[in-house]
Amino acid sequence: MQHEANGDSSSKPDIAIVGAGIIGIACALTLSQKGLKVLVLDSQAPGMGASYGNAGHMATEQVFPIADASILMRLPAMLLDPMGPLRLDWRYLPRSLPWFTRLLWNLRRAPYNASVSGIRTLNQHSLDAWRRLLNSVDGRYLLKEDGSFLVYENKEAAAELEALRSRMDTQHVAVEHWHGDAIRGVAPQLSENIRGGLFFPDTAHVINPFQVVNMLAQAARANGVTFAQENIISGQVGSDGVILQAENSSRFSARKVLISCGAYSAPLTTALTGTKVPLDTERGYHLMLPNERDRLPVAVTSLERRxxxxxxxxxxxxxxxxxxxxxxxxxxxxxxxxxxxxxRGLFRSDLDTTEAQPWMGFRPSLPDSLPVIDSVKDGRVLLAFGHHHLGLTQAAVTAEIISHLAAHGAFQSAVSDQRIPDLLPYRLNRFS
Structure with missing residues (x-):
């Protein structure tokens, strides 16, 4: 199949997806299952961006925005502590100031509550969507639905934990308070320092995030999805579709385009829609310990150590x-x-760091902590980006929404399916 814009309508894909991360690949597979001809474009191989190194946690319990009012008190530490859990490089402050200003504006009661509602709605649909997607490719074994823990050590943190549990109850998040001994009954290698914590029964984790992307990509190829390793830098919308411009001067045409290239989505969105999106990036780090396969049975988060x-x-x-x-x-x-x-101190013995592998990736973040999931330009431009640290969690439900938008070509049509949430909070025009 030729992808260059050459006027041959028979070779033109129904949809070109820019971005081969977990969002783009899930969308590619779901769209191909609907019978659409799909082309995926990315400068890297599938899953080699942020999707490669995410935590692997299906964080359906995380229904609150990336920041709350306490960020004002933490700002000095963010600027001065290079190893803190939330770090703002002072050299980046001038460029990030407009984004942080928007974030602070969204901490007012009404927009903050709207963000919570929008996150919660997607999360409530997320695991069911993942079950459907993985079942369709015989990949259910990749998903472990055993719940997860948020643990605390210091007596002073008990009040913070209880306040969080109360807030989650209000948002209908399934949560249970467990004492330390009960937690160690499930995860015996945790230390006696663990006083207790919260158990989230409706969370899950995948056994390997990169393997998940690869399995979905392989299934997409089997469905006829084609892939091209190209860096798309611009494009234009015409009466009969979209033309995309690659860095090497190649041109690709399609009837529709989906922008799902994570932290790199803003320039192309502006080029194709005229809307400037306040997209920034959370640089996330991980440390992979290959000799610690049997330390924990489920994901465990530390309240104090974050x-x-x-x-x-x-x-x-x-x-x-x-x-x-x-x-x-x-x-x-x-x-x-x-x-x-x-x-250190969370386990009965220190972790083995032999052959440990550090990594960093870019999480795409919008100041209201909600993604952009939308259909614009008369259905020719679809958008799915800005999921911040919930990209893995929300990928499958986002793919279902995009498949409906691609099929019906109108924003309102997607809402008719009972599985699809109200899309108003995720529309692009909130930034117009």
């Missing part, structure tokens, strides 16, 4: 720090190694 540990089939993944420093500055891998230091 990081997560997820058991994968190729080791224990420590993840969860956030750094705002943009797309260009090189990674500070000391932040990844800091995760190992944070783990």
């Amino acid at each position: 990081f997560i540990m997820t058991p994968l089939d190729d080791g224990l993944r420590l993840a969860g720090t956030v750094e705002f420093a943009g797309l260009e500055r090189p990674p500070n891998m000391e932040r990844a190694w800091q995760l190992q230091k944070l783990s």
Whole structure:
């Protein structure tokens, strides 16, 4: 199949997807299952961006925005502590100031509550959507639905934990309070320092995030989806579709385009829609410990230390720090190694860091903590990006929404399916 814009309508894909992360690949597979001819374009192989190194946790319990009013009190530490759990590089402050201003504006009661509602709605649909998607490719074994823990150590943290449990109850998040001994009954290698925590029975984790992307990509190829390793830098919308411009001057045409290239989505969105999106990036780090496959049976997050540990089939993944420093500055891998230091005291014996592998990736973040999921330009431009640290969690439900938008070509049509949430909070025009 030729992809260059050559006027041959028979070779033109129904939809070109820009972005081969978990969102783009899930969408590609779902669209191909609907019978559409799909082309996926990305500068990297499938899953080699942020999807490669996410925590692997299906975080359906995380229904609150990435920041609350306490961020004002934490701002000095964010600027001064290079190893803190939430870091703002002072050199990036001038460029990030408009984004943080919007974030603070969204902390007012009404927009904050709207963000909570929007996140919760997607999360409530997420696991069912993942079951459907994985079942369709005989990949259900990749998903472990055993719940997860949020644990605490210090007596002073008990009140914070109880306040969080109360807030989650209000949002209808399934949550149980467990004492330390009960937690150690499930995860016996955790130390006696663990006083207790919250158990989230409706969460899950995947055994290998990269393997999930690869399995979906393989199934998409079997369905006829084609892939091209191209860096798309611009494009234009015409009366009969979309033309995309690659960095090497190649041109690709399709009847529709889906922009799902994560932290890199803003320039192409502006080029094709005229809307400037306030998209920034949370630089997330992980430390992979290949010799710790059997430490934990489920994902465990530390309330005080603010990081997560997820058991994968190729080791224990420590993840969860956030750094705002943009797309260009090189990674500070000391932040990844800091995760190992944070783990000390959480287990009966220290973790084995032999052959440990540090990593950094870019999470696409919008100041209201909601993704853009929409159909614009008379249905010719579809959008699915900005899921911040919930990209894996919300990928399958996003793919279902996009498949409905692609089929019906109108925003309102997607809402008619009972599985699809109200899409108003995720529309692009909230930034117009």
